[in-house]
Amino acid sequence: QQQVKQSPQSLIVQKGGISIINCAYENTAFDYFPWYQQFPGKGPALLIAIRPDVSEKKEGRFTISFNKSAKQFSLHIMDSQPGDSATYFCAASGNTPLVFGKGTRLSVIA
Amino acid sequence: GAGVSQSPSNKVTEKGKDVELRCDPISGHTALYWYRQSLGQGLEFLIYFQGNSAPDKSGLPSDRFSAERTGGSVSTLTIQRTQQEDSAVYLCASSPSRLGAFFGQGTRLTVV
Numbered sequence: 001q002q003q004v005k006q007s008p009q010s011l012i013v014q015k016g017g018i019s020i021i022n023c024a025y026e027n028t029a030f031d032y033f034p035w036y037q038q039f040p041g042k043g044p045a046l047l048i049a050i051r052p053d054v055s056e057k058k059e060g061r062f063t064i065s066f067n068k069s070a071k072q073f074s075l076h077i078m079d080s081q082p083g084d085s086a087t088y089f090c091a092a093s094g095n096t097p098l099v100f101g102k103g104t105r106l107s108v109i110a
Numbered sequence: 111g112a113g114v115s116q117s118p119s120n121k122v123t124e125k126g127k128d129v130e131l132r133c134d135p136i137s138g139h140t141a142l143y144w145y146r147q148s149l150g151q152g153l154e155f156l157i158y159f160q161g162n163s164a165p166d167k168s169g170l171p172s173d174r175f176s177a178e179r180t181g182g183s184v185s186t187l188t189i190q191r192t193q194q195e196d197s198a199v200y201l202c203a204s205s206p207s208r209l210g211a212f213f214g215q216g217t218r219l220t221v222v
Contacts, residue, residue, distance in 0.1 A: 012219040032209050043114075043201055044153070044214035089152065097143055097166060098211055 003027055003087045006101025013108050019077040023090035026071065030092040034063065035075045038087045038103075047088075048075070065096050080108045112136070114214035116202050122220045123192055131187040131217045135204030142179055143203040143211055144187050153201065159185065192221045 005024045013019045023033075034049035038063050050064040050073065051058045057064045063076040077084055090101040117135040123129050135142050155169035159179045170176070174192075179185040189196055198210040199218050203211035 034210055036213075041186065041215075043203075043215050045210065046210055049210060093209070097155055097158040097169075100145075100153040 003099045004090060004101045006090050006104060008104060009102070010105045011107070013021070013068055013080045013106065015080065015082060015108055015110045017080050017108075018082045019106055019108070021082065021090070021106070022072065022074045023092075024100050025070045025071075025092050027096075029094035029096075032093045033064070033066065033073050034091050034098070036089040036091065036100075038089065044089060048084070061072075064110060077106075080106075082110060083106045084108050095100060114131030114202055114204050114212055116200075116214035116217050119215065120218045120220075122222060123169070125194060125221055126191055128188065128190045129192055129219065131189075131200050131202075133185045133187070133204075133214060135183065135185070135202070136206075136212060137183075137210075139204035139206050140182070141205040141207065141211070142185050143205075144177055144185070145201045145203065147199045147201055147216070150196075156187070156200075189219075191204060192219075194221045197221045 022102050035047045036044035037047045038044040048059050048062050050066050052068050055066050061078045067072045087103045087105050089103045091098045117132045130201045140161045141158040145153040147153050157177045158166040174190045177187045195222050199216040201213050203213040205211045
């Protein structure tokens with residue numbers, strides 16, 4: 001059973017554009033939703049996270065939007081840069097270990 | 111170091127051999143996770159340690175896999191009688207609570 005569904009699998013965005021990655025979950029006990037960024041050959045790095053008591057969190061060019069009623073959350077990368085090219089994972093946890101989406105491979109082209 | 115340290119970084123082993131993978135978490139972190147990542151795939155949960163509580167072993171794929179955490183710090187993941195399908199990157203993460211996790215660089219295991 002896949003507890004967190006992530007889309008799209010891959011994404012190509014022009015430099016300066018907005019990258020949007022979406023995730024959906026079923027378990028209403030989840031109360032913590034982080035996003036991770038992974039470069040080839042490296043471990044995933046915590047990028048930004050949100051709790052369900054807020055609908056949006058912004059850190060620099062990265063924004064999480066959270067829709068509790070729809071059980072969906074998304075990552076927006078504004079002014080995408082070639083250095084943002086990586087694989088992005090959404091995740092969720094409650095009283096359980098973190099469960100991850102299958103990842104989105106983002107390519108930002110000049 | 112300040113981060114999660116895993117060793118070895120690469121391990122090549124023959125099918126049927128046992129392997130041990132080590133994880134040194136960030137000092138003071140009470141939670142420790144092991145995940146497995148196959149080529150181009152997501153992160154598959156294996157096992158979770160939280161303080162002195164019994165570990166959550168629900169993700170271990172078979173009884174050939176086991177893990178221990180000594181003294182609430184260093185953890186060892188052991189795979190017995192390795193199979194080719196065990197080839198993957200094994201990632202360890204630690205956390206000061208159940209929120210968030212900081213990953214190591216992983217151990218790339220290749221079973222030949």
